[in-house]
Amino acid sequence: MKKVSPVIASERSYIVEKEKSIPVSEYYGEDTFSYKVMQEKLPKETYKKLMDIIHEGKTLDIETANIVAHAMKEWAISKGATHFAHWFQPMTGMTAEKHDSFADPVGIGEVVEKFSGKQLVQGEPDASSFPSGGIRATFEARGYTAWDISSPAFIRRCGISTTLCIPTVFISYTGEALDKKTPLLRSNKAVSKSAVNMLKLLGNKKVKKVFSTLGPEQEYFLIDMDYFYKRQDLLLCGRTVVGAPPAKGQELEDQYFGSIKERISSYMHDVEEELFKFGIPAKTRHNEVAPSQFEIAPVFEEANLAVDHNQLVMDTIKSVAKKHGLAALLHEKPFARINGSGKHLNWSLSDDSGNNLLSPGDKPHDNLQFLVFLIAIISAVYKHADILRASVSSYANDHRLGANEAPPAIISVFLGDQLTKILADIEAGVVTKATDQEIIDLGVSAVPVVSKDNTDRNRTSPFAFTGNKFEFRAVGSSQSISFPAVVINTIVAESLDDLAEKIKVKGDNINQAVFDVLKAEIKQIKPVLFNGDNYTKEWEVEAAKRKLPNAKTTPVALKALITDKALNLFKKYEVLSNVELKSRYLIYVEKYIKALEIEVKCLKNVCLSQIVPVTSAYQKTLTDTIKGIRDTIGGKSDVTVQQEILKTSMDLLNKVYKTMKEILTQVETASAIHDEAKKAEMLCSKVKTKMDELREYVDALEEIVDDELWPLPKFWEMLFIS
Ligand code: ADP
Ligand code: MG
Numbered sequence: 001m002k003k004v005s006p007v008i009a010s011e012r013s014y015i016v017e018k019e020k021s022i023p024v025s026e027y028y029g030e031d032t033f034s035y036k037v038m039q040e041k042l043p044k045e046t047y048k049k050l051m052d053i054i055h056e057g058k059t060l061d062i063e064t065a066n067i068v069a070h071a072m073k074e075w076a077i078s079k080g081a082t083h084f085a086h087w088f089q090p091m092t093g094m095t096a097e098k099h100d101s102f103a104d105p106v107g108i109g110e111v112v113e114k115f116s117g118k119q120l121v122q123g124e125p126d127a128s129s130f131p132s133g134g135i136r137a138t139f140e141a142r143g144y145t146a147w148d149i150s151s152p153a154f155i156r157r158c159g160i161s162t163t164l165c166i167p168t169v170f171i172s173y174t175g176e177a178l179d180k181k182t183p184l185l186r187s188n189k190a191v192s193k194s195a196v197n198m199l200k201l202l203g204n205k206k207v208k209k210v211f212s213t214l215g216p217e218q219e220y221f222l223i224d225m226d227y228f229y230k231r232q233d234l235l236l237c238g239r240t241v242v243g244a245p246p247a248k249g250q251e252l253e254d255q256y257f258g259s260i261k262e263r264i265s266s267y268m269h270d271v272e273e274e275l276f277k278f279g280i281p282a283k284t285r286h287n288e289v290a291p292s293q294f295e296i297a298p299v300f301e302e303a304n305l306a307v308d309h310n311q312l313v314m315d316t317i318k319s320v321a322k323k324h325g326l327a328a329l330l331h332e333k334p335f336a337r338i339n340g341s342g343k344h345l346n347w348s349l350s351d352d353s354g355n356n357l358l359s360p361g362d363k364p365h366d367n368l369q370f371l372v373f374l375i376a377i378i379s380a381v382y383k384h385a386d387i388l389r390a391s392v393s394s395y396a397n398d399h400r401l402g403a404n405e406a407p408p409a410i411i412s413v414f415l416g417d418q419l420t421k422i423l424a425d426i427e428a429g430v431v432t433k434a435t436d437q438e439i440i441d442l443g444v445s446a447v448p449v450v451s452k453d454n455t456d457r458n459r460t461s462p463f464a465f466t467g468n469k470f471e472f473r474a475v476g477s478s479q480s481i482s483f484p485a486v487v488i489n490t491i492v493a494e495s496l497d498d499l500a501e502k503i504k505v506k507g508d509n510i511n512q513a514v515f516d517v518l519k520a521e522i523k524q525i526k527p528v529l530f531n532g533d534n535y536t537k538e539w540e541v542e543a544a545k546r547k548l549p550n551a552k553t554t555p556v557a558l559k560a561l562i563t564d565k566a567l568n569l570f571k572k573y574e575v576l577s578n579v580e581l582k583s584r585y586l587i588y589v590e591k592y593i594k595a596l597e598i599e600v601k602c603l604k605n606v607c608l609s610q611i612v613p614v615t616s617a618y619q620k621t622l623t624d625t626i627k628g629i630r631d632t633i634g635g636k637s638d639v640t641v642q643q644e645i646l647k648t649s650m651d652l653l654n655k656v657y658k659t660m661k662e663i664l665t666q667v668e669t670a671s672a673i674h675d676e677a678k679k680a681e682m683l684c685s686k687v688k689t690k691m692d693e694l695r696e697y698v699d700a701l702e703e704i705v706d707d708e709l710w711p712l713p714k715f716w717e718m719l720f721i722s
Contacts, residue, residue, distance in 0.1 A: 029279030031079065031155040033072055041071040054149050055209075057189075065117030072153060073102060073115035076164035079155045084115060086123040086145040087156075087165035089180040090130040091587045093480050095311050096170075097156075098125045099163055120166060121147045131590070133583025135176050142173045148181060151308045154278050158319070167308055176580050180482035181307070183575050187489035188212060188303055190573040194493040195349055195357070198376075198500050202369050203510065209352040212489050215300030215469070216310045219341035219477045220317055221293050221329040222264060224721060227713040228327030233602050237595075238331035238396065238478070241603045241691070242611070244699040245337045246716035250290050258287045261722050264294065267324045271296065274316045280309045289405075290339040291719040300346060300469075303489070307482045310343075314478070330478040333399035335715055336695065340400035341477035347488050348469035349373065359468040368514060371426075372499065375518050375525070377470060378413050380495035381463055382528035384487070384569070385411035386549045386560035388463070389474070391487040393554040393588065395595035397476035398684075402552065404535055407462030407474050409557065410543045410550045412530040414461035420531060426515070427522040460534035490575050554592050555680040561585040589676045596683050600667055603691060607660050610711040611698055615653050618705045622646040645704055652697045659694040663687055 029036070039047050046067045053060050076084065085097035102113040123145040130143065145168035153166045170179035177183055188211055195210035228234050233241040250256075260268065268285050275282045281299040288295050296317070301309060314330055321328040333340035349357040358377075360370045381388060388411050392401070402408040415423070458464055462474040475484050499517060506513030527546035532539060543550060551557035560566060562585050570576040576584065623646065626639045666686045673679040702710060 024276050028276045031157075031277040032279040033075060033153040034279060035152075037075060038068075038071075041075055042068065050149070060121065060147075060149065062117050062121075065121050067117075069115050069117045069120040072120065072164065073113060076153075076155060077102065077113060079164075080157075080162040081155055081164045082162060084119070084164040084166065085156075086125065086147075086168040088145050088168045088170040089307075089311065089480065089482065090170055090178060091133070091180070091584070092131060093180075093478075093591075095315070096125075096130070097163070097165060098123070123168065125170075130170075130178060131587045132172070132178055133586035133590075135172055135178065135579065135583045143170055143178050144173070145170050148185070148304070150185075150302075150304050152279070154312075176583075177576065180480050181304070183486045183580070184304055184307060184482045184489075186575045187486040187493070187573070190493040190575055191349065191489040191496075194496040194500075195351075195373075198372065198496045199351070199369070201500050201503060201510070202372065202514070204369070207351045207353075210349055210357065211352075212303040212485060213300045213346075213348045213350050213356075213469075214303045214306035214310075214481060214485055215298065215346035216306065216313075216475075216481050217295055217297040217344040217346070218310065218313055218317070219288055219293060219295045219343065221290070221331075221334050221341065222267065222321060222326045223292060223329065223718045225322065225325050225327045227718045230713050233599075233606060234327070234329065234334070236602050237599050238329060239334045239399070240336065240715075241599055242606060242695050242698040242702070243335065243712070243715050244702045245335075246291075246714070246719060248716075248720075249338055253289075255287050255291050255293070256289045260285070260287055260294075263324065263326075263722055267320065267326060268294070268296070270323065271316055271320045274320060275313060278309070278312055278316075280312060282313075288339070288341075290335070292722070293339065293341065300348070302350075303485050307480065307485065310481050332394070332396040332476040332478060333403070335719070336399075338715070338719070339405045340403065342400065342406055342473060343475045343477045343479070343481065345472040345475045345481050345484055346466070346469045347472060347485065349492075356468050358465075358470070368511065371422075371518060372514060373496075374419070374465070375423075375521055376495040376499050377492055378415075378528060379499070379521055379525045380488075380491035381411060381413050382525040383495070384491040384565075385528065386551065386557075386563075387487050387491065387566050387569075388472070388484070389549065389551050390557045390560040391484045392472075392474045392476060392479070393551075393557040394476055394479060395554060395592045395599075396478060397474075398554050398688075400476065401474060407460060407534050408540065408550070409474075409552050410534070410540065410548050411462050411474070411528075412534065412543065412548065413528050414458045414464035414531055415529060416458075416465060416531065419465065420529065423522050423526075423529075426519055427526070429519065458531060458534075461530070462534065486575060490570060490573050493573050494569055553684050555589065555677065555684045558585055558588050558592075559677070561588075586676065589680050592680050593676065593683060596680075596687065597667065599691065600663060600687065603694065604660060604664065606712070607656055607694070607698065611656060611701065612653065614709050614711050615649055615701055615705055618709055619646055619649055619653075621706070622649075649701060649704060652701045655697045656694060656701070659690055659697065663690045663694065666690065 038050065042050065046064055049064050050068060052058050082103070083099040083101050085099045087095060087097045090096050102115055103111040104114040105111050124142060125145060148167045148169055151167035153164060156163045156165045169177070169182045169185065171182060172178055191212055192210045196207055199207045199210070231240065233239065272282045272285070281301070282296055283299045284297045286295055287293070296313065298309065298313070300306065317328045317330065330341065332342070351357060357373050358370065360367055389409055400406045457466070462472065464471045464473065472484055472488065475481060499521065502517045503510070503513045506516055527548060530539065540550065551560070562582055567578050567581055570581050571578055622642045626642045629637050629639050667683070670679050670682050670687070673682060702714065
């Protein structure tokens with residue numbers, strides 16, 4: 001097989017000439033129908049009405065919708081759009097869109113561009129093929145999309161086509177959520193209500209609304225596109241199912257934060273330009289730990305917007321890569337034995353004046369409030385660590401979590417020394433100095449002044465407090481951040497309510513009541529606090545003693561979604577009904593099975609149609625050589641080299657074939673299991689382990705078979721040639 005010549009790959013020119021450099025501030029958000037554009041394009045009273053609807057959750061009337069639709073259409077057409085699309089996030093984890101032309105025939109041979117309020121507000125895509133987990137039978141295939149006013153419409157350019165995209169929710173005929181956005185909006189409402197109640201209880205009467213904020217740090221790999229297309233595993237599964245590690249990996253730590261190569265810099269620039277046009281505040285970019293691994297992080301935004309934007313970030317990372325002759329890999333573990341990719345999800349709560357509720361303040365009272373929210377969150381994680389774990393479960397993320405580079409499946413909370421000490425002091429009722437900070441006496445009890453502590457970092461913790469936000473590090477790089485955010489919002493809502501109830505029964509002296517409740521709460525929840533190294537075996541043992549859940553695989557972890565505890569929680573907060581949550585569970589289980597089965601088929605194709613023939617051909621060369629040498633030089637010639645390699649390769653090839661057959665038999669057995677959960681568990685325990693074993697044999701072959709013959713681009717080529 002003809003391989004990509006490293007020389008050609010490295011000499012290809014990707015220097016992108018820029019016509020002129022325009023300051024970002026001049027084009028930022030130019031492709032979104034932002035508040036600014038709305039204010040410009042809409043009549044004053046319509047704009048005011050729309051703002052009320054957005055901020056106060058009022059309902060949209062059809063007259064207003066018609067006016068907005070008209071303005072939106074005119075604006076979109078001025079940007080070159082020919083079509084509009086409801087843009088939604090079905091349970092595939094991707095986004096979906098169905099384009100409709102603005103052009104509408106009026107008589108023969110004539111069209112006018114039309115876009116009505118009704119078309120803006122509601123759509124009815126033929127949605128029978130999206131996963132619904134049994135909610136929607138095929139005879140009732142209708143799904144509805146409805147405009148999410150809180151996320152601005154935007155212009156999407158793809159090749160020469162330009163489309164107006166309208167963010168929408170996606171629900172069934174009977175009103176069940178079929179998407180990732182609906183529960184997120186509901187969870188925002190839930191956490192807002194509980195947080196506002198808590199703030200009121202603490203004496204903060206001004207706040208009307210609280211919202212969660214998200215800042216996802218997106219990791220990804222880039223490889224030359226030619227290599228990508230030569231590997232069906234990367235193309236079809238997103239990761240390499242075989243492949244030996246390169247001689248040099250990340251051990252020299254020369255990639256992390258290293259200077260960014262020219263081709264990559266140009267690529268990143270292009271990505272950011274696209275994102276800026278969408279009004280996505282891309283902020284930081286850098287090389288990550290593994291070779292050819294990178295990260296992009298935006299400034300945090302309100303959760304709903306952040307989720308939509310992260311989907312666009314992932315799309316843009318992929319689409320712009322093509323223009324640069326690159327392939328972007330968002331998979332959690334594209335290369336075995338090389339660091340995988342995650343998506344640290346920074347989460348916090350903000351009030352309607354933009355105050356971060358997890359930002360320790362200067363005034364004692366702010367600190368009391370801060371401590372209440374902090375402890376509510378820790379308590380939520382303690383009670384629902386299993387659900388949090390489930391929210392990041394996927395076949396792909398299983399390859400990464402706990403692989404000595406990413407947090408383990410045990411969800412614990414890191415607080416850092418200062419806060420740990422403060423909590424311990426509160427628990428013990430000791431009035432001491434919290435590290436070197438002052439204690440302020442509220443007259444009833446002592447509240448330490450908490451200062452923002454950004455220096456204290458623990459990169460191994462799955463859920464770390466990082467100064468003014470929590471960072472959930474177990475999230476996978478390719479997954480939508482919606483569900484993890486839904487879970488955090490919902491469990492925190494419950495936790496705030498629980499604390500509020502406890503505070504209320506303590507009586508009128510609110511500060512004392514809060515203090516007493518926090519004291520008792522800390523005692524209960526402290527097993528979930530862990531500041532040490534989460535990667536160690538000792539922690540696993542210790543966590544088991546503390547009875548923290550440790551679901552190592554997705555089939556086990558997902559069960560947390562269908563416990564009574566979870567079903568009641570999501571129902572109570574009207575985030576997901578029992579039917580919706582159960583259907584989601586099923587969708588995730590099915591997705592796991594499908595991902596694994598696709599990999600098995602791919603592995604089979606790679607082994608039987610690529611590895612076996614190539615190894616056999618090499619064996620023939622070896623036998624021909626041995627025979628040739630003996631024929632030419634004499635029967636006793638030393639052909640040890642060829643003989644040993646021949647024997648090793650025969651042994652490995654037999655093992656490849658035998659293991660492959662075992663895998664296929666197991667998959668066959670699994671296909672007879674009708675309970676999907678049992679099937680997933682069986683595939684996980686029996687097949688996944690065998691796939692790892694098979695890989696060892698193939699990778700050993702890769703190291704001895706003639707490099708000229710090897711049919712797959714190797715890790716060193718993919719990761720180091722740029
Ligand atoms: P790192 O974790 O890599 O050291 P930073 O701590 O600087 O990086 O921040 C990482 C991310 O945290 C950024 O994307 C930022 O927008 C986000 N972030 C900062 N404040 C908040 C907040 N209040 N809510 C949500 N995300 C936040
Ligand atoms: Mg981070």
